[in-house]
Amino acid sequence: MTDVDPVRHASRTARGAAELDLGEVAIGLLRSRLPKVAESTVRAVIVEVPGYANALAGSMGGNIQGAVQLALGGFLNLASSPRNGGDPGTPLAPALEGAYMLGRGEARSGRSMDALLAAYRVGARVSWRELSSIAVEAGLSAETLAKFAELVFAYIDELSAASVAGHTDELATTGRVRQRYLQRLGRSLLLGEPADQLASQAGRADWEPPRTLTAVMLPNAQVRAVLALLDPRTLRPEDEVPELEEEVGAEVAVLLVPDADGPARLALLRSLRGRQAWVGPSQPWTMVRTSYLRVLRARRLGLVSESDAPVDTDRQLAALVVAADPAALEDLRRRVLAPFEALRPATAERLVQTLREWLLHLGRRDDVAAAMHVHPQTVRYRMGQIRELFGERLEDPQVVVELTIALATYSPAKAESTDKPPS
Template sequence: MSNAMRRATELALDEKTVAAIRAVLKTTADEVVRAIITEVPSYANALSGRMGGTIRRAVRTALGHYLDLAGGTGGGADASDAAYELGRGEVRDGRSMDALLSAYRVGARVAWRGLAAGAVPAGLAAAEVAKFAELTFAYIDELSAASAAGHADELAARGLAHERHLEQLARDLLAGASGEVLLTSAGRANWQPPSTMTVVLLPAFQARPAYRLLDPSTLVLDDLPDSTGVLLVPDGDRPHLLRQLIGRNAVVGPSRPWMRASASYERAVRARSLSPEIRDTEEHLAALVLSADPDAYADLRARVLAPLLELPATSARRLEETLRAWLLHHGRREEVAAALFVHPQTVRYRMGQLRDLFPDLGSPQRVLELTLAVGLPSTEG
């Protein structure tokens, strides 16, 4: 049994008293509304026009239910349901629960004054006045609690819906959806598009903790395949972002216009597949370029390095390493030797072998092709 219902069972209002109170309900309701307008600024505008009429009817209905309760004819459940919906409506109108609770406090005071003014002259015994007051405030407390529950439930529902809209926007961005779709998703999520976005890949269990360190407008997904999490960071300062991600297994893609966030995502995915050691994709552009088309790169190596295929695998691998160092160090023998940890004479000998295998080693086109072909260390053998 609710507190208000228990108080009602302790109060015996006769028909004469009930009739006297009912006669002042409309006047009391109007006084309640005027007091709320005066004392609770959040309702100064809300209680005008059609909305004002709706709320006035709600106040009269609540008081009517209260009188039914006081007279022993029920009404509490209907009033609680209405109060619950009122709490939900406050969220839709953008008002906090504090404002509604203030209105309830003002309403309780004014309602008690008005109802008592009708009950006491009607002969309500002094011993019953205190019970009547207790019932009034217990009833208001229950309405307040019902409204608070409605307010909290609506906030939770809206928060969940908002989170789902943000997640859908993130999925649309990663999928490379059209500009029209992205603008619709952003509007539905009430998300202000930035100029650029940077995609970060990291383990799913690290996604939410990392997200809390970043810009609040960051989008997050932590339910992608392979236990992968994704952060889409708006207008991020790259050095600062990299510092924030220290200690996490993150791969940071390039910054791209927000509608092209999928390009940042795709590069981060490729970088992660290329090497688990890559953190900043901008530091590995050459490797990413050379690995962009694996079949084409394999064909290039097979054609350009064909002379090495005639040699034993160990010799071929050693000459390829020498050729790579020679190209990187522009033929400076001492530097090549230092990079390979061999004697300069060894470099000279190996380069003699390479010139026999590649007679046109000095031509610009051959240098370009060989540089590309040996740009990534061989994984063969």
């Protein structure tokens, strides 16, 4: 370990331990409950820190379990060391070394420190809740309990500092080189390079390919907060992102999120709530360019979603298909809506909107009226006018298909409902 001297750094926490006398009864009780405290802490980290949501399913689960047990065991050794007459730095050394290596591992996995520091905060809170409950059960006084609390949080600060040092050291050596490889891999994926070349680049970057990748586009200012919630293998191509140069390049970023298909897609969408984001379809990882082009088109078309949810392109397929050739759509719309051209603009707009709702609601007059906030008789009156304009063409299936396509994305300005049904 380069930047962290365990004995020197332990001295600040060890001074607190030297002033603390928990007693053999409390120490014994705490040791007996240590596995339960570790289990509660790990469970809380998994639940409350999204970056570790699926951690227990892989190798990271064992790392988390081991790190928590090592940290808690080191803490109890520290708390009992004054009575053993040993070096106060010795009990802390293994835990600090473990925290340092955990930080280096996070950097090697491409993960920032945000998730790990969040895990430390959650771990401090949960472990103190459990430890303080046991200490009260052991009959510790209020004064001793207060010193105990100071020692717990000073210890967590020591571990956090060691992890930050490990993360920094790793980035200063191999981390930066690997980051460049990852960025190049991300750009190659967006360009749609051949699968064998992509596999070679993934190996060079020490990046484990997932089953699928999902493209997400969002403002640059929101990337850091979102990355802390996602799989650490998430890629962020940064240099000359293809097809994006003409966009507001400095303000928009692309993320490629691993294995966000099936139930995991719902978790991804939830993590993006409240953010201006567009989410493409999940694709086999070497074919993520398809997902990227779709979010790019959705953004260019100005597609939006309801409330504060991100734009889920899987739910906007009809709009994307209809808008695939804007010029052809405009020609179709102009041709099929020609019967309205002789009317006053306000009247034509009301009738076009009525026809659109009529097609969408399969002619159910009450549903059309509810959607337009008018009386059913008004709908009946307007449809009578429309039938006079179109005649028998409204009975032609091909005309109905063309009208439906032409009006699928039609959204005229709302007009005053001044036309009255006949009495």
